[in-house]
Amino acid sequence: MNCQLCQKELDAYREGLLPEGMRVQVENHLGNCIECAESFHLVSLSYQVIEEERRLRTNPFLVTRIMAGIEELAQNRENHQRSPSYQKVLKPLLISVSIAAAVFIGVMFGNIYLPTHPTNNLPVEMTYMNDAALESVDLFSQL
Numbered sequence: 001m002n003c004q005l006c007q008k009e010l011d012a013y014r015e016g017l018l019p020e021g022m023r024v025q026v027e028n029h030l031g032n033c034i035e036c037a038e039s040f041h042l043v044s045l046s047y048q049v050i051e052e053e054r055r056l057r058t059n060p061f062l063v064t065r066i067m068a069g070i071e072e073l074a075q076n077r078e079n080h081q082r083s084p085s086y087q088k089v090l091k092p093l094l095i096s097v098s099i100a101a102a103v104f105i106g107v108m109f110g111n112i113y114l115p116t117h118p119t120n121n122l123p124v125e126m127t128y129m130n131d132a133a134l135e136s137v138d139l140f141s142q143l
């Protein structure tokens with residue numbers, strides 16, 4: 001048996017529809033040929049997936065359960081919206097408190113990195129300058 005014939009008969013073999021002689025030939029080929037064995041494995045897997053999906057679709061309670069879950073969610077949401085204390089009072093309060101905390105923390109960190117005493121680092125040359133010689137006080141007193 002060649003690969004082409006084996007591949008052609010795989011479906012019938014899987015369903016057990018082959019006559020005895022042909023079935024033995026296909027089995028022998030599948031035992032010797034890795035490619036055909038692999039494609040038989042894939043065909044079997046795909047039929048298993050199809051069977052699983054068919055079984056899932058016929059579950060009548062799944063839809064009922066999902067719809068009940070959705071209704072329960074909607075009910076919970078409605079109940080939550082009936083008590084607006086959180087939405088109207090607590091939320092703005094939390095937002096303003098967190099903004100105030102953020103500003104406070106920012107000011108605190110800013111103060112930490114601020115130098116404690118002002119650094120008026122004058123150049124050394126400036127300390128030796130004679131201010132009186134540059135700007136005479138007498139000049140202003142005469143005005």
Ligand SMILES: [Zn+2]
Nearest residue numbers: 003006033036
């Ligand atoms: Zn083959």
